Amino acid sequence: MTDTASAAEYETVTLSSGEERSYSVGSGETLENLLVDASASGADVHFSASGDDWTIRNVGVKGSFDVGSDSGGYSNVLSAEGNGLVENFYLGDGHDDGVRKGAIGSSAGHSGHVTFRNCHVARWTGNAVYAAGAGRLSGPGKTDGGGGSYTFDTCHFENNNIAHLRIASGGTEVLGCTFVNSGDVPPHPSTSSGDSGVVNSRGIYTGYGDPSQTITVRDCDIDITDSNTNGAASALVSGTHGTYGDLTVLDVADSQVRGDVRGDNVQIGSNVGSSPDSSVPGPVPTSAEEAAGATAGDDSGGSGGSGGSGGETGGSDGNDGNDGDSSGSGDDRGSDSGRSGEASGEDPEDDDDGGAGSEAVETLSIAGDSGHAEYAFSVGGSLERTTANDATIDSDDDVSETTAEGTVNGGVDSYEFTGDLTAFSLDDEATVTRNGESLDPSSYPDDAQSSESDSGADESDDEQSDESDDGEEDASDDADLEDDDASTESHVLSVHGDEWWQPANYSFTVSGDLSKSAANSATKDSEDSIDGSTARGLVAGGVDSYEFTGEVTSIDVSRGASVTLDGDEVDPSELAD
Secondary structure, eight states: OOOGGGOOOOEEEEOOTTOEEEEEEOTTOEEEEEEEEOOSTTOEEEEEEOSEEEEEEEEEEESOBOOOSSOOSOSOSEEEOSEEEEEEEEEOSOBOTTOOOOSEEOOTTOOSEEEEESOEEESOSSOSEEEOGGGOOOOTTOOOOOOOEEEEESOEEESOSEEEEEEOOTTOEEESOEEEOOSOOOOEEOSTTOSSEEOEEEEEEOOSOOTTOEEEEESOEEEOOSTTSSSEEEEEEOSEETTTEEOOEEEEESEEEESOEESTTEEEOSSEESOOOOSOOTTSOSSHHHHHTOOOSOSOOOOOEESSTTOOOOOOOOOOSSSOOSOOSSEEEOTTSOOTTSOOSOOTTTOTTOBTTBOOOEEEEEEEOSSOEEEEEEESSOEEEEOGGGOOOOTTOEEETTEEEEEESSSEEEEEEOSOEEEEEESSOEEEEETTEEOOGGGSOSOOOOHHHHHHHHHHHHHHHHHHOOSOOOHHHHHHHHHHHHHHOEEEEEEEESBTTBOEEEEEEESSOEEEEOGGGOOOOTTOEEETTEEEEEESSSEEEEEEESOEEEEEEOSSEEEEETTEEEOHHHHOO
16 A cells, blocks of 8 residues: 555546546556546546556545436446556545446457456446456347456455446456445436435346356455345356356355355355455555555556547636646536446446446346236336246246236246336236335236237238228329338437447437337437437447337437448438438
8 A cells, every 4th residue: 555655746636516527548648646526516527548558547536426316427437448557546435325327337349458456446336347248249139249358456346236346258357356345335226316226236247258258256355245235235146147148157266255156157166265354455545545646556658638629628626636736637528518328338228237328127026826827017128037036937928128928827937127117917816026025016007018019910900901902902092002101111220329438419300200229239228318209319339229200300410420220321411301
């Protein structure tokens, strides 16, 4: 640990209320000895690093973030990919309850190796570290990750929701790290207002990959239990995913582990005990000031790059550090320009635990009391089957986008979902639980209906109409039919983010119906919205897709994104009438 008596000089940047600032580090660049005070209401900061041979060293972020309820601001504090080093980084003050935010994210396209050394990460709802996408293999509607790996060396993780480490890439190492809860895990917002939430804290969780990939865990102390967590808790999790199958192997040895170990792909090797030391490892900073004033590492290396064209705008009002002026080397942005969709590396649609861009994942189980019961329900986000609560995954249970239909006959069916539960129908006696607590299906609308059922009904009606037609139509009838086909024909419009670190806003309006779609490997994110026939959203290296009828009547897309219509790239300026 750095001796503060001989600490290095560092710059202090104090953000004002509502101020957002970003720092970007590229190939060969170093950002070091910096303290950012984000204590003010609505203040937010983001660091991004990409390329080769970059370094972020001796940086501390001070203050508990207060950036709104379930959205607003950047989705994480640090985004990192390529080949680089993050050393002596303090993110231990976390954020206020009811805030949806992650600490560190890495994109699915990451293909290099990033080392995190002597980092302190505590009290985050949307994962302390979300870096699993790089280890993702092809699944329904998904593409392979970039295969990049990570080293986490002597880091301290405390009271983080969803996962302290969400990682899946083979070749990743977790060495000498501490994972602990102390009953103060911030609840993840489960509603758009953020006034309620859930806690499901995991130490190390994969969620992607396959058994050909192995993550090495050595000399770690993991203490994640029901007794020290204000909600659900697991120490190590890697088994079989309901959608993606067998997951990456966690190879654990020479460590102390206390808490549930879940999944057949957690391999406990030699010299693993159950008496973890939950103290902060010696080299890890315990405050933002200590991190910023550290002298570890060399003094070479250039400067933090600009986070955008804005340069300095003098939003900082204080200079509390040893030498700093308040300008920083990043980009100040107005309080209305940041959005929670800034990429965290996380895929919100399939992330079964929430996070960056991620929503809290909940578990709904239907247990057949006696005899046969049929059910159907719909949710506002993603939905997939799971084996939670000793459930079976049966061929007669079906998930169609946001609706599940099935039967229970003395057994259990379970599902993981995000968003709100919008409808539920149950034709006989069964016990329904949501996150382990009893749920009354009759308190929800009973109009759950799958898109397949809808389309089937439409097709049936069309077939009956066609069969009743005598085929003797005049030319005007043909023209009418062509006009009808044109107005009801479905199209897919997709907005593709160019770079994961550069969020792009968009909005468009159509003349017909409009709904979100998973086409082109798109995610359905909470920050993207539909109001009647108008869609608004943000992409950051990912894809948002929409299905619509009629024509595009107006569209506005900022820099950093491209648009495709029915699979073909189009110029937005030429798309609208």
